[in-house]
Amino acid sequence: MRFSRERVSEFEWLSNPTICYFFFRLLFKANYKDGRWQGVEVKRGQLLTGRKSLSEEFNLTERQVRTCLEKLTSTGYIDQQTTNKYTIITICNYDSWQSFEDANDQQTTNKRPANDHNIINNEREEIKKDNVDSIPSTEQKKKKEKVKKEKDEKFEEVWLAYNKKGSKKDSLEQWQKLSDEEKERVLPHVRVYVSSRDRSFCKDFQRYLRDKIFYDVIVKGNDTIYDPDKFDKTNEYHPTTDGIFQYWNDERQCLMFNGYIDQLNDGYTDDTRPDGAKVAWSMYEWIWSSRTKQWIKQND
Numbered sequence: 001m002r003f004s005r006e007r008v009s010e011f012e013w014l015s016n017p018t019i020c021y022f023f024f025r026l027l028f029k030a031n032y033k034d035g036r037w038q039g040v041e042v043k044r045g046q047l048l049t050g051r052k053s054l055s056e057e058f059n060l061t062e063r064q065v066r067t068c069l070e071k072l073t074s075t076g077y078i079d080q081q082t083t084n085k086y087t088i089i090t091i092c093n094y095d096s097w098q099s100f101e102d103a104n105d106q107q108t109t110n111k112r113p114a115n116d117h118n119i120i121n122n123e124r125e126e127i128k129k130d131n132v133d134s135i136p137s138t139e140q141k142k143k144k145e146k147v148k149k150e151k152d153e154k155f156e157e158v159w160l161a162y163n164k165k166g167s168k169k170d171s172l173e174q175w176q177k178l179s180d181e182e183k184e185r186v187l188p189h190v191r192v193y194v195s196s197r198d199r200s201f202c203k204d205f206q207r208y209l210r211d212k213i214f215y216d217v218i219v220k221g222n223d224t225i226y227d228p229d230k231f232d233k234t235n236e237y238h239p240t241t242d243g244i245f246q247y248w249n250d251e252r253q254c255l256m257f258n259g260y261i262d263q264l265n266d267g268y269t270d271d272t273r274p275d276g277a278k279v280a281w282s283m284y285e286w287i288w289s290s291r292t293k294q295w296i297k298q299n300d
Contacts, residue, residue, distance in 0.1 A: 007097050012075060018060070022068040023077060025058055030091050040086075045094025048086050059177045061211050154183065159205065161190045166204030174209035182212070185228060189214040191271050192226040224267055237277040240267030254278035254285065 013019040030047045042048050051069070055062045069089075072078045079090040091097070155175050159168060175183070186209070194202060196218055203213065218226035224240055237255075241247045245259040246266070257264055257279050264279070275290035286295040 011077075013071065013077075016071075018064060019068050019071055022058060022060065022065070023072055026078065026089060027091060027094075027097055030089075030094060040088075042088065043090075045091045046088055048088050050086055154187075158187050158190055161187060162194060162202070162205045162208070163199060164205075165199060165202055166206050166208075168205075170206035171204075171209060174206050178209065182214070185214045188272060189216075189218070189226065189228060192218050192269055195269065195271070196220050196225060223265055225269060226272060227267070237274050238267075239277075240265065249280070252278075252280065254280050257281040 008014075011020070011023070013023065026047065029049075030045050031042050032044060034041070034043045036042065037048050040048060051062050051065045054060070054065045058065070060068075069078070069080065073080055076092055079092060081088040081090075155172060158175075159171065178186070190208075193208075193213070202208070203211070208214070215228055217224055217228070227238075239246070239248065239255045241255070242265075245263055246255055246257045248254075249256045255266060255278065258281075264281070266273070266277075266279075268274075268277075270293045273288050273290065275288065277288040279286045279288075279295065285298040287298055288294075289296050
């Protein structure tokens with residue numbers, strides 16, 4: 001299915017990647033002709049589904065699915081008919097999303113004579129030949145195996161950091177559904193998540209990955225100890241400040257701190273604080289060493 005460029009350019013949720021992805025996946029899943037499923041009529045441009053199944057298939061949380069459905073319904077892109085067993089989603093103006101090229105291709109196909117089967121068979125033979133020619137070389141196989149091994153090693157690292165809680169097999173399946181950018185977020189979040197609570201209160205790892213908990217802010221007591229939007233860049237220091245004992249000095253690019261050193265709470269743990277973070281305290285400047293996990297006094 002090729003989409004109408006005009007319709008795509010007018011889609012008002014283009015700037016929202018989650019809703020955009022969700023809607024075009026619905027377009028691909030919708031029936032291209034009328035049909036039935038277990039006695040239920042499902043017309044062209046409709047699909048019979050449920051939030052949970054969409055969540056699993058699209059690799060989104062159920063909350064994200066619910067939000068997408070609500071936004072698309074309120075703006076007139078889809079319509080929903082919900083029962084206690086399933087939901088029928090209708091793509092509004094389904095035909096308008098197809099390009100004229102698709103329509104012309106379909107008309108041309110319907111007019112082809114029977115002897116065109118010879119042409120089709122020849123094309124199939126060419127495809128078979130191309131498939132044989134495209135068999136990867138030994139060197140290509142080795143590169144793919146190396147990449148796969150590196151990905152497996154990264155999973156093993158996060159699996160161990162999570163203290164092996166849950167099903168390793170199910171966790172690996174959820175891990176493989178993540179994008180590379182999401183995988184990079186997991187390990188630093190896991191280290192804080194696991195250390196901030198009792199093991200019994202940690203979700204099984206497959207659920208942690210499935211629900212994408214690594215996007216959540218981690219709070220302990222009244223303090224934010226990990227914010228993925230701030231702390232995912234290890235070369236930048238974004239301390240939490242309370243305005244009384246500590247504040248951020250833009251000119252000196254460091255945390256200005258008053259009080260006792262054991263009162264310092266910059267929102268980081270010893271494992272997540274970036275190397276080279278600076279604090280001005282007690283007339284001295286202190287630099288954080290991630291190797292020794294200590295503040296080193298300067299200009300002494």
